[in-house]
Amino acid sequence: MTELPGMNTPALAVFLGENGVALDGELRVELISGGRSNLTYKAFDDTNAWVVRRPPTSGLTPSAHDMAREWAVTSALQSTDVPVARTVAFDRDGDVLGAPATVVEFDPGTVIRTREDLDALSDDDVAANTSELIRVLARLHHVDYDAAGLGSFGKPAGFVGRQVKTWARQWEAVKTRDLPDVEKLRDKLEAAVPSSSGASIVHGDYRVDNVILRRENPGSVAAVVDWEMSTLGDPLTDVALMCVYRQPVFDAVLGTAAAWTSDRYPSADELAEMYSRETGSGLSDWNFYLALANFKLGVIGEGITHRALSGSDSGPGAASAAEATQEFMASGLRAIEGKK
Structure with missing residues (x-):
């Protein structure tokens, strides 16, 4: 074999x-x-x-x-x-x-990745699933990372500023062509980095297809998976990324009609408000965080195509994933300029 x-x-x-x-x-x-x-x-x-x-x-x-x-x-x-x-x-x-x-x-639970997977859930199931996703993310951000032995897992101070620089460097490493909006958004992000921010464990890639649900109970998460981008940082980066993933153009990055981009889930604004209510925390500098999430996803889409062109088997549609990059950068610019 x-x-x-x-x-x-x-x-x-x-x-x-x-x-x-x-x-x-x-x-x-x-x-x-x-x-x-x-x-x-x-x-x-x-x-x-x-x-x-x-x-x-x-x-x-x-x-x-x-x-x-x-x-x-x-x-x-x-x-x-x-x-x-x-x-x-x-x-x-x-x-x-x-x-x-x-x-x-291995957990034998259910993963909801595609629209077809989502079809198996009723509207009540989707509502319960959404609420559970928000609860689990809030619990993650509430973990005492020092007590968990993760005090040296990252450096929360200055995290968002470093994120801008990190993803700008990633762009230079994986870009397949020049896009002026990348530099524009980078510059605006660098000029708008919040002077203070929260600190927690962040997952770095949180959405419905990165959790395993208990069988027959979409309102209960059995395990959160795909932690390779986790660190200590600003919890609002997790929230904003979860919200920005809701954009339909994310389908091009995943190479499928994703469950998480379906209009059966709440809007990005509704998800952010649900998180704010669950945690009792505000969403300060929210436009900055949305812009940063768009910047990150645009670079990720470019990276997928870069890997495909380098010969890595990255799945269906990988060579065209970078087609989403410009739309993410444009969305990021609209966010940081306070436009819809």
Whole structure:
């Protein structure tokens, strides 16, 4: 049988055994997602199953596929009220699969990725799902990160200013052509960085398809997944990104008709207000955060196409993901200028 890209099943079987996992029968591996982020596999024997994640095989966006980061935060959250999968093993040096990789328990719950997946939910289910997503995000932002052992996980002071610089550098690393609006938005963001901001664990990629729902209960999150962009920073960056993901153009980045862009979910403004009510916090400098989220997503879309052009298998539509970049930059400019 041909091995999956980025996978070495015999080496993975040995690694699991070295980490206290006694296999029941032959280890098999299926690709869950080769898509827009890290490669994700389901590894299983005759009794149990695990999820294995590693970076793409080529065309990496610097700092955007950090498995050590994902491992650190999910390990630390095990004893909190934030739902995460149970951690199993971490190959920090990449000896097993040729790149750092994490292994966690497989949760057999439901993931709502596409409009077709969403069709299975009633309007009441969607409402319950939305409320739960907001509650879980609020719980994450409420975690005492020092008590969880994550005091050195990031540097909240100056976080949003560094984000502007980080994503500007990412653009230079992955751009496939010049876009004047990128520089315009970058300059406006640099001039509008808030003088103060909040501090919490941030997920960095929070939306409905990055959680696993309990079977038969879309109003209950079993596990939040895809933590490779998490850090300590401003919680409003999480909220704004969740809201900006609602734009229809995000379908081009994902390469599918995404559930999260469906008009069955509340609008971005409604989601932000729900979060504000849940946490009792305001949304200061909200236009800045929306603009920054648009800037980030525009760069991410460009990076997906960059990886595709570099030969990485990033899934259907990857070569055209950058077509969304200009629209995100334009949306960011409208936001920071106070326009709809």
